[in-house]
Amino acid sequence: xxxxxxxxxxxxxxxxxxxxxxxxxxxxxxxxxxxxxxxxxxxxxxxxxxxxxxxxxxxxxxxxxxxxxxxxxxxxxxxxxxxxxxxxxxxxxxxxxxxxxxxxxxxxxxxxxxxxxxxxxxxxxxxxxxxxxxxxxxxxxxxxxxxxxxxxxxxxxxxxxxxxxxxxxxxxxxxxxxxxxxxxxxxxxxxxxxxxxxxxxxxxxxxxxxxxxxxxxxxxxxxxxxxxxxxxxxxxxxxxxxxxxxxxxxxxxxxxxxxxxxxxxxxxxxxxxxxxxxxxxxxxxxxxxxx
Amino acid sequence: xxxxxxxxxxxxxxxxxxxxxxxxxxxxxxxxxxxxxxxxxxxxxxxxxxxxxxxxxxxxxxxxxxxxxxxxxxxxxxxxxxxxxxxxxxxxxxxxxxxxxxxxxxxxxxxxxxxxxxxxxxxxxxxxxxxxxxxxxxxxxxxxxxxxxxxxxxxxxxxxxxxxxxxxxxxxxxxxxxxxxxxxxxxxxxxxxxxxxxxxxxxxxxxxxxxxxxxxxxxxxxxxxxxxxxxxxxxxxxxxxxxxxxxxxxxxxxxxxxxxxxxxxxxxxxxxxxxxxxxxxxxxxxxxxxxxxxxxxxxxxxxxxxxxxxxxxxxxxxxxxxxxxxxxxxxxxxxxxxxxxxxxxxxxxxxxxxxxxxxxxxxxxxxxxxxxxxxxxxxxxxxxxxxxxxxxxxxxxxxxxxxxxxxxxxxxxxxxxxxxxxxxxxxxxxxxxxxxxxxxxxxxxxxxxxxxxxxxxxxxxxxxxxxxxxxxxxxxxxxxxxxxxxxxxxxxxxxxxxxxxxx
Amino acid sequence: xxxxxxxxxxxxxxxxxxxxxxxxxxxxxxxxxxxxxxxxxxxxxxxxxxxxxxxxxxxxxxxxxxxxxxxxxxxxxxxxxxxxxx
Numbered sequence: 001x002x003x004x005x006x007x008x009x010x011x012x013x014x015x016x017x018x019x020x021x022x023x024x025x026x027x028x029x030x031x032x033x034x035x036x037x038x039x040x041x042x043x044x045x046x047x048x049x050x051x052x053x054x055x056x057x058x059x060x061x062x063x064x065x066x067x068x069x070x071x072x073x074x075x076x077x078x079x080x081x082x083x084x085x086x087x088x089x090x091x092x093x094x095x096x097x098x099x100x101x102x103x104x105x106x107x108x109x110x111x112x113x114x115x116x117x118x119x120x121x122x123x124x125x126x127x128x129x130x131x132x133x134x135x136x137x138x139x140x141x142x143x144x145x146x147x148x149x150x151x152x153x154x155x156x157x158x159x160x161x162x163x164x165x166x167x168x169x170x171x172x173x174x175x176x177x178x179x180x181x182x183x184x185x186x187x188x189x190x191x192x193x194x195x196x197x198x199x200x201x202x203x204x205x206x207x208x209x210x211x212x213x214x215x216x217x218x219x220x221x222x223x224x225x226x227x228x229x230x231x232x233x234x235x236x237x238x239x240x241x242x243x244x245x246x247x248x249x250x251x252x253x254x255x256x257x258x259x260x261x262x263x264x265x266x267x268x269x270x271x272x273x274x275x276x277x278x279x280x281x282x283x284x285x286x287x288x289x290x291x
Numbered sequence: 292x293x294x295x296x297x298x299x300x301x302x303x304x305x306x307x308x309x310x311x312x313x314x315x316x317x318x319x320x321x322x323x324x325x326x327x328x329x330x331x332x333x334x335x336x337x338x339x340x341x342x343x344x345x346x347x348x349x350x351x352x353x354x355x356x357x358x359x360x361x362x363x364x365x366x367x368x369x370x371x372x373x374x375x376x377x378x379x380x381x382x383x384x385x386x387x388x389x390x391x392x393x394x395x396x397x398x399x400x401x402x403x404x405x406x407x408x409x410x411x412x413x414x415x416x417x418x419x420x421x422x423x424x425x426x427x428x429x430x431x432x433x434x435x436x437x438x439x440x441x442x443x444x445x446x447x448x449x450x451x452x453x454x455x456x457x458x459x460x461x462x463x464x465x466x467x468x469x470x471x472x473x474x475x476x477x478x479x480x481x482x483x484x485x486x487x488x489x490x491x492x493x494x495x496x497x498x499x500x501x502x503x504x505x506x507x508x509x510x511x512x513x514x515x516x517x518x519x520x521x522x523x524x525x526x527x528x529x530x531x532x533x534x535x536x537x538x539x540x541x542x543x544x545x546x547x548x549x550x551x552x553x554x555x556x557x558x559x560x561x562x563x564x565x566x567x568x569x570x571x572x573x574x575x576x577x578x579x580x581x582x583x584x585x586x587x588x589x590x591x592x593x594x595x596x597x598x599x600x601x602x603x604x605x606x607x608x609x610x611x612x613x614x615x616x617x618x619x620x621x622x623x624x625x626x627x628x629x630x631x632x633x634x635x636x637x638x639x640x641x642x643x644x645x646x647x648x649x650x651x652x653x654x655x656x657x658x659x660x661x662x663x664x665x666x667x668x669x670x671x672x673x674x675x676x677x678x679x680x681x682x683x684x685x686x687x688x689x690x691x692x693x694x695x696x697x698x699x700x701x702x703x704x705x706x707x708x709x710x711x712x713x714x715x716x717x718x719x720x721x722x723x724x725x726x727x728x729x730x731x732x733x734x735x736x737x738x739x740x741x742x743x744x745x746x747x748x749x750x751x752x753x754x755x756x757x758x759x760x761x762x763x764x765x766x767x768x769x770x771x772x773x774x775x776x777x778x779x780x781x782x783x784x785x786x787x788x789x790x791x792x793x794x
Numbered sequence: 795x796x797x798x799x800x801x802x803x804x805x806x807x808x809x810x811x812x813x814x815x816x817x818x819x820x821x822x823x824x825x826x827x828x829x830x831x832x833x834x835x836x837x838x839x840x841x842x843x844x845x846x847x848x849x850x851x852x853x854x855x856x857x858x859x860x861x862x863x864x865x866x867x868x869x870x871x872x873x874x875x876x877x878x879x880x
């Protein structure tokens with residue numbers, strides 16, 4: 001469960017060495033768009049040396065490789081595959097590419113005796129991917145879907161706006177697909193890194209559609225993103241009251257009961273329980289509830 | 292011989308014992324003089340030198356309120372060289388890169404001594420190379436006031452850059468093309484120098500509440516321009532966008548909240564560094580959301596504090612120096628923006644210096660050591676690049692002193708076994724906040740108790756240093772030269788450390 | 795002559811230049827020379843031994859890079875040098 005995914009350019013030593021302090025739940029080291037074509041070799045080598053050096057990172061590590069349709073993607077994989085890498089972020093993902101990547105991962109995992117299954121996070125950034133989304137969300141290894149709104153609106157030849165009405169449909173579609181197949185829905189980055197208010201609004205809106213995490217393209221965006229995707233104290237308190245009231249009702253064999261004048265039934269209780277699981281994961285519950 | 296911190300110091304000098312040793316001493320005061328307001332207006336600098344009786348071997352003083360835009364120091368020193376004076380000691384509250392032309396005068400021994408609180412740029416480099424004949428003396432802001440009033444620093448002539456003067460001979464920092472706000476660092480010079488000359492470029496009628504009273508002034512010299520207003524604005528008054536700095540600032544505010552230091556009627560001081568400014572911004576947001584009002588903020592004042600004053604988030608600003616033109620404007624217009632002298636600010640022998648009323652102060656560091664000693668005077672090679680300013684004064688006065696610093700700067704761990712130079716003794720440093728953890732001085736068991744109940748990453752200083760070493764490797768030992776070129780004088784007049792020639 | 799260059803002069807990075815040479819030569823100029831010069835030279839020697847490169851002339855201008863960065867830049871420069879020959 002992650003709230004924030006921070007993109008860090010793969011060839012940027014100064015940011016690399018501070019990746020652990022920004023408070024990102026996950027970091028995506030980028031070998032694709034953030035690295036110029038002439039520096040791909042340098043970035044791969046740096047990633048490799050970095051992964052071999054860090055011990056026990058306090059965040060999940062992902063790498064965005066280059067698209068598999070170019071020859072670069074496979075070379076990237078060869079250099080960065082390491083036990084420490086949780087997953088691969090795949091740009092311009094299609095069903096076929098994901099299947100191909102999965103096979104490549106099988107090979108590397110066997111050859112390098114990597115015990116765990118490296119997951120795949122496809123970036124939904126083509127009209128075709130949005131169309132195939134139900135299929136993509138069900139593929140093995142796929143642990144989350146990431147909306148790439150810049151490329152997607154480019155593909156659609158529509159304007160990308162700060163309000164984001166143009167991505168309402170893909171956002172909702174990704175959220176539904178992810179919920180249906182129990183994977184994470186990661187929202188597209190907010191590209192104006194100086195507009196803190198705009199970011200907050202954008203993240204809240206994504207959350208309201210069912211997204212449960214958001215990408216950051218600057219560490220300064222993380223505080224707001226983490227806050228947005230962590231259950232608020234008010235919501236936690238309310239959920240605790242509901243669960244408590246439900247336990248009491250169970251004792252008296254009542255299915256439906258009222259709390260503060262509102263009817264509470266099973267869906268409401270289930271929602272409260274889900275919220276508490278999340279709250280616990282992010283350390284928002286006091287010790288007395290650590291059960 | 293060694294002082295109580297184990298630092299080698301010049302023989303026969305008063306050795307630093309502890310930061311509160313001054314409490315056992317009596318305040319020493321030399322007489323102030325009065326000129327009865329008989330102020331003379333002089334035509335040029337040569338005539339001025341004659342009038343005040345400038346001679347070889349004398350000590351002349353300056354303030355640094357015009358900061359990197361000051362033209363008076365260079366102007367006076369250039370004339371001193373032309374007139375052929377030798378063996379002059381410069382007692383300037385600070386020296387900046389724009390004072391570079393003084394290097395030639397140091398080399399030809401027109402200038403042979405420097406007493407200052409902060410020095411960077413070409414002069415610092417020249418002194419580090421051993422070019423200054425006499426030992427460099429580095430004071431604190433409060434310590435300089437003490438040195439002047441006690442006669443430890445005898446000033447023969449004070450040349451005070453004054454943004455506005457009136458016909459009576461009063462001076463003010465409020466008006467004129469080079470208005471820089473308060474003149475806190477010049478007040479002791481005004482009161483205790485044997486001769487006082489105001490140098491100004493703006494004459495006005497009747498200054499009502501002059502910072503510089505004509506009763507101490509001997510002469511006034513009008514010149515074309517005393518400063519460049521662009522250089523007056525400190526270069527460091529921007530809130531950091533650097534995510535590492537912001538992380539440190541956020542954790543610092545969490546510390547302040549955990550210690551319940553942000554509550555109605557609190558008082559604070561922060562430096563003008565990017566991290567400090569970010570801390571103030573976060574504190575301000577908390578004050579707004581929780582409807583909290585501070586009693587006062589003090590020290591060098593920035594536009595950020597002016598905003599807080601004008602939005603009624605803080606009652607009073609005690610301003611020893613305006614860091615930007617917004618602060619200078621506020622000082623001119625707002626009765627709750629009050630000027631204080633360097634002595635009232637941080638002189639340990641004042642009855643109740645402002646620093647003693649501080650709930651907390653946020654300060655920087657170029658190095659911190661396992662004993663919590665802080666260096667802001669030299670870099671890790673011993674090159675002078677700063678100085679205490681008010682660092683040691685506020686660290687002693689404030690109830691909680693917090694150092695904010697990166698754990699690593701360009702691979703170099705900031706935490707050392709021993710700092711290269713002690714500016715502020717560890718006994719006065721309570722908390723060190725870095726991006727990878729927070730260390731609390733073992734002397735402050737109260738703070739440790741409160742903060743260890745939080746989720747904040749509390750570590751020992753040794754653990755913090757080890758984290759830095761894990762990342763960067765253990766730095767090899769660097770042997771400084773053994774050749775002393777000056778010393779650091781603690782606010783009570785004792786010697787806290789020695790400065791060495793660089794290799 | 796074969797030559798490979800990698801890295802940059804950004805802070806926390808280093809610029810590595812490698813040329814083929816009759817004898818091994820390592821020159822390091824770092825902003826943290828006083829504290830890490832010998833460690834950087836040692837690291838370069840180790841990496842060169844690992845990849846069996848005894849005949850190169852290495853120049854490093856370092857802006858405070860950590861060891862893994864220096865190692866990565868060195869390896870990239872070596873590969874680029876090899877490629878420049880091919």
